[in-house]
Amino acid sequence: MTKFAIGVDLGGTNLKLGAIDEKGTLLEKIEINAETQDGPSEVIKKICANISKLNERWGQTYKLSGIGAGIAGIMKLEEGRVITAPNLPGWEGFPVRSRIEEGIGRTFKLENDGNVAALGEKWMGAGRNSQHLAFMTLGTGIGGGLILDGQIWHGISGMAAELGHITVYPEGNLCNCGNYGCLEAYASATAIVRGARHLIKTKQASLKMKELFVSSKEVEAKDIYRLAKLGDSSSVELFSRMGTSLGIAIAGLIHIFDIDTFVLGGGAIPSWDVFEDSMFLEVETRSFVQRADPRNIYKSQLGSNAGIYGAARLSFL
Amino acid sequence: MTKFAIGVDLGGTNLKLGAIDEKGTLLEKIEINAETQDGPSEVIKKICANISKLNERWGQTYKLSGIGAGIAGIMKLEEGRVITAPNLPGWEGFPVRSRIEEGIGRTFKLENDGNVAALGEKWMGAGRNSQHLAFMTLGTGIGGGLILDGQIWHGISGMAAELGHITVYPEGNLCNCGNYGCLEAYASATAIVRGARHLIKTKQASLKMKELFVSSKEVEAKDIYRLAKLGDSSSVELFSRMGTSLGIAIAGLIHIFDIDTFVLGGGAIPSWDVFEDSMFLEVETRSFVQRADPRNIYKSQLGSNAGIYGAARLSFL
Numbered sequence: 361m362t363k364f365a366i367g368v369d370l371g372g373t374n375l376k377l378g379a380i381d382e383k384g385t386l387l388e389k390i391e392i393n394a395e396t397q398d399g400p401s402e403v404i405k406k407i408c409a410n411i412s413k414l415n416e417r418w419g420q421t422y423k424l425s426g427i428g429a430g431i432a433g434i435m436k437l438e439e440g441r442v443i444t445a446p447n448l449p450g451w452e453g454f455p456v457r458s459r460i461e462e463g464i465g466r467t468f469k470l471e472n473d474g475n476v477a478a479l480g481e482k483w484m485g486a487g488r489n490s491q492h493l494a495f496m497t498l499g500t501g502i503g504g505g506l507i508l509d510g511q512i513w514h515g516i517s518g519m520a521a522e523l524g525h526i527t528v529y530p531e532g533n534l535c536n537c538g539n540y541g542c543l544e545a546y547a548s549a550t551a552i553v554r555g556a557r558h559l560i561k562t563k564q565a566s567l568k569m570k571e572l573f574v575s576s577k578e579v580e581a582k583d584i585y586r587l588a589k590l591g592d593s594s595s596v597e598l599f600s601r602m603g604t605s606l607g608i609a610i611a612g613l614i615h616i617f618d619i620d621t622f623v624l625g626g627g628a629i630p631s632w633d634v635f636e637d638s639m640f641l642e643v644e645t646r647s648f649v650q651r652a653d654p655r656n657i658y659k660s661q662l663g664s665n666a667g668i669y670g671a672a673r674l675s676f677l
Numbered sequence: 678m679t680k681f682a683i684g685v686d687l688g689g690t691n692l693k694l695g696a697i698d699e700k701g702t703l704l705e706k707i708e709i710n711a712e713t714q715d716g717p718s719e720v721i722k723k724i725c726a727n728i729s730k731l732n733e734r735w736g737q738t739y740k741l742s743g744i745g746a747g748i749a750g751i752m753k754l755e756e757g758r759v760i761t762a763p764n765l766p767g768w769e770g771f772p773v774r775s776r777i778e779e780g781i782g783r784t785f786k787l788e789n790d791g792n793v794a795a796l797g798e799k800w801m802g803a804g805r806n807s808q809h810l811a812f813m814t815l816g817t818g819i820g821g822g823l824i825l826d827g828q829i830w831h832g833i834s835g836m837a838a839e840l841g842h843i844t845v846y847p848e849g850n851l852c853n854c855g856n857y858g859c860l861e862a863y864a865s866a867t868a869i870v871r872g873a874r875h876l877i878k879t880k881q882a883s884l885k886m887k888e889l890f891v892s893s894k895e896v897e898a899k900d901i902y903r904l905a906k907l908g909d910s911s912s913v914e915l916f917s918r919m920g921t922s923l924g925i926a927i928a929g930l931i932h933i934f935d936i937d938t939f940v941l942g943g944g945a946i947p948s949w950d951v952f953e954d955s956m957f958l959e960v961e962t963r964s965f966v967q968r969a970d971p972r973n974i975y976k977s978q979l980g981s982n983a984g985i986y987g988a989a990r991l992s993f994l
Contacts, residue, residue: 492833506933508825515935516809519966522932527925527963530846539928539963608844611856615839616823616933618832646844646856649836 364422365675366414367480368407368429369473369667370394372447372500375406378668379414382425382676384484387418389668399450400459408463426675428469430476430667431456432503437518440470446536447500469674473497473667474521475512477660478505480670481623486658490621494613495660496523496606497626501536502544505670508619511677524548528608546605547635549581549628555598556584566594585631596634603635607642614647614655625660632659681739682992683731685724685746686790686984687711689764689817692723695985696731699742699993701801704735706985716767717776725780743992745786747793747984748773749820754835757787763853764817786991790984791838792829794977795822797987798940803975809936812977813840813923814943818853819861822987825936828994841865845925863922864952866898866945872915873901883911902948913951920952924959931964931972942977949976 362381369376375394379387390410394403411427418424433445440457442448457470471479478487478495487493487507495505502524506513513520524544525537532541533551545551559565560573568587573579588595610622624632640657643650662669679698686693692711696704707727711720728744735741750762757774759765774787788796795804795812804810804824812822819841823830830837841861842854849858850868862868876882877890885904890896905912927939941949957974960967979986 508830513825513934516937517935517966517970519970520933520935522935522966525932525965526929527845528847530921530925537965539965604847608847612843612929613933615842616837616930617830618834618837618839620833648842648854648856649834649839653834653836 361423363425363676364418365425365672366411366427367476367668367671367673368411368427369476369671370403370407370429370431370448371473371667372396372432375403375410376664376668377407377410377414378665378672379418380669380672381422384669386665386669387422388414389665390414396448400448400454400456404456404459404463407460411464426469427464427466428471428476428671428674429460430471430473430671432473435470435472435518437470437514469671471512471671471674472505472518474503474505475514476505476670476674477503477625477666478507478521478623478670479512479673480662480666480668481625481660482507482510483673484669485661485666486623487621490619490656492617492619493621493623494521494523494617494619495623495625498547498549498624498628499626500548500550502548503626508617523609523613526609526612528605543605543609547602547628552581552584552598552602552628553579555601556594559594559598564594566592568592569594581628582630585634588631588634599631599634600638602628603638604642606635607639608646610639610657611643611646611650614643614649618649620655622655622657623660624657625663625666629659629663678740680742680993681735682742682989683728683744684793684985684988684990685728685744686793686988687720687724687746687748687765688790688984689713689749692720692727693981693985694724694727694731695982695989696735697986697989698739701986703982703986704739705731706982707731713765717765717771717773721773721776721780724777728781743786744781744783745788745793745988745991746777747788747790747988749790752787752789752835754787754831786988788829788988788991789822789835791820791822792831793822793987793991794820794942794983795824795838795940795987796829796990797979797983797985798942798977799824799827800990801986802978802983803940804938807936807938807973809934810938810940811838811840811930811934811936812940812942815864815866815941815945816943817865817867819865820943825934840926840930843926843929845922860922860926864919864945869898869901869915869919869945870896872918873911876911876915881911883909885909886911898945898948902951905948905951916948916951917955919945920955921959923952924956925963927956927974928960928963928967931960931966935966937972939972939974940977941974942980942983946976946980
């Protein structure tokens with residue numbers, strides 16, 4: 361009987377579940393609004409109900425190997441508890457693993473969302489030919505995951521791969537974490553919008569960008585991307601700086617780890633074509649290792665499914 | 678019969694050998710001028726002769742476990758060959774392992790010098806209570822070594838832990854590697870002297886610093902350290918920037934790896950007291966992980982013996 365696993369991916373907005381067989385075939389995917397404002401107990405109910413649904417549907421033709429989740433927060437993995445989760449209100453200290461285990465009557469594997477996405481890309485995505493990879497999600501913030509020797513690298517307190525908080529410009533933009541010049545303050549979707557607002561405030565914005573902010577109340581990074589594609593100088597500048605800052609961070613990671621594969625995912629990936637040139641140029645300029653022996657910097661192949669793939673993979677390892 | 682191993686540490690200037698027993702007792706140390714200008718064959722002769730000497734002297738009361746070396750260069754470890762070694766003229770491409778093995782008639786373990794120093798500190802030095810550590814030597818340049826799960830992390834091409842080439846100031850000083858703003862361009866002994874020369878050239882130097890360069894032809898970092906200890910503003914500024922740049926890099930490493938121990942060694946360590954404050958402050962300011970759960974940043978405990986300890990350790994693993 362072929363095995364399958366259920367992978368859960370809980371972000372600040374969406375809850376995704378996937379039933380995936382051991383060969384990596386996605387049998388079924390469920391995606392619903394997480395409604396995290398209702399607090400953890402309600403979200404746990406949703407998770408458990410949907411796990412049961414998938415298990416009932418697929419557990420007859422396949423043998424359930426296990427269930428795991430990636431959750432958008434910093435976890436105390438031994439205790440199965442959330443430490444902090446800025447995008448999940450009310451989850452601080454919540455004993456998520458035991459609560460899910462009570463709900464489903466089975467053991468459950470818990471992970472951080474960046475780690476499972478990295479593992480997903482390693483298993484069935486852009487990193488499947490590598491034993492080592494660094495993964496970054498470029499979204500509202502920047503998350504990360506590190507795979508070394510085929511395994512998630514957790515560090516001593518489960519806080520490894522906070523790649524968005526590598527300093528790239530020591531005297532640069534203020535980051536949400538309190539530090540100045542973090543990668544996240546330059547290469548997240550939020551940073552692009554903030555950068556645009558700053559250009560407008562300091563009267564450096566192009567005419568087109570000013571018009572965008574006049575015509576739209578809720579400007580998003582993708583609106584600025586559209587302007588960049590039209591050649592708008594301010595928008596091009598912001599994405600170029602995004603690429604440069606990614607290049608600085610990736611060159612650093614090459615010198616630190618000497619790994620061969622970097623995978624970038626998240627909501628900002630559709631704008632790849634407007635930041636890739638400056639990113640690759642920067643990595644090459646800054647790294648003699650890259651010049652001697654070029655490393656792979658890939659777009660995520662699994663996109664928003666990376667999390668459920670990696671969460672399912674936890675049960676096959 | 679207690680085991681012992683012979684560790685060799687070949688730098689640009691000195692050749693060191695140590696006979697060390699399996700408990701970490703240094704039985705004997707030999708330190709001679711490497712005379713690298715005579716080319717690799719002459720240096721190999723010296724290495725082999727001294728290995729034999731140590732083996733004859735200690736091989737009767739102890740059982741020889743093995744022999745290993747750390748060499749100041751980038752190595753192709755599988756082939757036992759040097760790729761590049763800026764401080765060892767004529768060693769590019771040199772098949773160092775096979776040549777030593779021919780000379781001593783035994784197998785021989787080869788490593789990069791930063792890696793063995795890291796392993797030495799892990800075994801008997803400042804990192805002996807940690808499974809993971811990042812080591813940096815602050816000398817003419819900045820070398821590094823990474824120990825993850827108790828093992829040297831090599832990366833895919835043996836070029837990992839080039840920690841001196843992490844960019845800390847993207848638009849900063851030119852580094853020898855061709856990049857701008859590398860850690861090495863701020864926190865090596867060379868960088869301190871260059872920084873002083875720059876202050877003089879741009880007429881920003883203090884009177885004391887100007888006097889130093891007038892009175893001495895070959896100013897070294899330790900001369901500038903002495904001025905810093907006397908409160909000279911220009912010298913204090915240079916060491917403070919050294920500490921700040923180390924702090925930026927270490928904060929990044931904490932976010933990347935989440936490891937608990939950082940060990941700094943090399944010729945610049947005697948000036949620890951004039952750069953430590955700015956280093957610790959910078960790590961704390963930049964890293965929420967450090968603020969939540971402070972990591973250890975230690976001086977090397979083995980000093981210039983770290984290399985022979987680590988090289989000997991290769992045979993006990």
